[in-house]
Amino acid sequence: MRLGPKKNFFVLENISKSYGENHVLTEITLYVNEGEFVCILGNTGCGKSTLLKIMGGIELPDEGKVIFQGTPRERKNTPASQSCFGMVFQKDQLMDWRTVYENVRFPLEIFGVNGADGPSRVEEILDVVGLKKFGNLYPRELSGGMRQRAAIARSLVHDPNVLFLDQPFDAVDAISRKALSFELLDIWRKTSKTIVMITNSIDEALLLGGRVVVMSDAPSSIAGTFEVGLLHKEKTGDFRESQAFWSLRRKIRQTLECRQLCEEAV
Amino acid sequence: MNKRDAFAQKVPSLGNMVDLPVENIMAPVLKRAWMKKFLYPMILSGCLVALWQWCVNFFQLPGTVMPGPLSVVRALRTNFGNIILPDLLFTLKIIAAGYAISILTGFLLAALCSQSKWLSRSIAPIAVMFMVMPTIILIPIFMVFLGFSPIVRVIVVSLQCAPIIMLNTLAGFTAMEPSHLEMLSAHGCSKWQIFTKYTFFNAMPRIFTGLKLGCIISIIAALGSDFAMGKTGLGYRIKISSSMVALDMVFATIIVAALLGIIMFEAVSFIEKRVIVWR
Known part of the structure; x- marks a missing residue:
């Protein structure tokens, strides 16, 4: 067990963002503790990807602050500022001209961890995601699920503190999706990383997240936060049949739908 | 394997x-x-x-109207060593020099243009102009300055070939996927890192398209400038043979020129397959 996880490890304060006339995010405040698995849930187009991009430093907020470990983020990304983060995107973003091994090694090249333990580190992480035998293949030779595994391996290889996942399993078939979800849960348990994941599936959010943050439709703010709490520990196959799961599921669904109805009424 | x-x-x-x-x-x-x-x-x-x-x-066509393949082969065999080969080597030298210069300037200009939209917008129309201009009308301009020097042909080949290499390379450099750029930005890559680790490789297929097209264009331009000036070269040989109604010789030279084109194109394609192994 880790001792004393830091509270408010990653903080978003009053984040607003708009693209021209289009207001995407308004006044979003979110606290993430160290070692927490937070799922952000919202309907399509509600700006949840934008929120994650702001967290990962890809986009800058118009207003508000992003604070990591007590210090505000720099405005420009550098390898030094980004080496604490790992990111998995909706599409895998593997580079076609690199083999799986070389793709996974990419962050080490950028962050300068390319020392003696580089190769063994890559091998190790490929083993974790079950791609050890496929290191020499090019991305086009892999299935969608395997590509996404490679992308996950790439996000973990430099041992980041925080992992951002933007609907990572959307491009994956249903069976791989479930398997990958459980593997991600496993990785989280083993490595105790802080994970923020975006999803549009309530079940996935409940299965993975220790806390589920529901976003309203654009211009979005946070509609509600739900602690999955204790349930977290006993997340196994029959977790979905428990009473607690269904009542929580209903509540989240209501929050999502209620917001939709309100917007329509206005 | x-x-x-x-x-x-x-x-x-x-x-x-x-x-x-x-x-x-x-x-x-x-x-x-x-x-x-x-x-x-x-x-x-x-x-x-x-x-x-x-x-x-069957129609008993005379050699001055239509030579048969047998007489073409005969003409090729008797004249290859002493007449066609020197012409071929000369044209080959022009093509090689022009193609090499085009590759260098094409890459350089593409790299410059990829850094500035303003520059690429101003250079592109000029490049297209040189590319579409018939070789024959470029020759007289340079002959005024340089006379019958072979340099004129090299310049003309480069002028026609460099733009197509440049435009394709530029298209490769600028065809970056926004989602990939986000991934690179998430790693905090510098501009130089983005170029060496992403843009360059991403542009590879388009660069080779440019190289293959450039190879064809340089042959066309070299033969065209042979036609327009000078007393050597494959194009000149075709022109002079046809004016002497030595049609078997015309066909023999055309076959050599065609083979040269095929071999050059296949050579570039071979290199492409060796370089772009990930496809």
């Missing part, structure tokens, strides 16, 4: 079984691929040549 290993790895349970039969299974397939590429076109060309010879014989 790599692919077979990969396949054996994908199906670990079959690993041992796969080892033996693969070669036996693959052999006819490989043969068939070879046949498709070379044998079928050769059969067709053979039939056409036979038809050609038959027509010449």
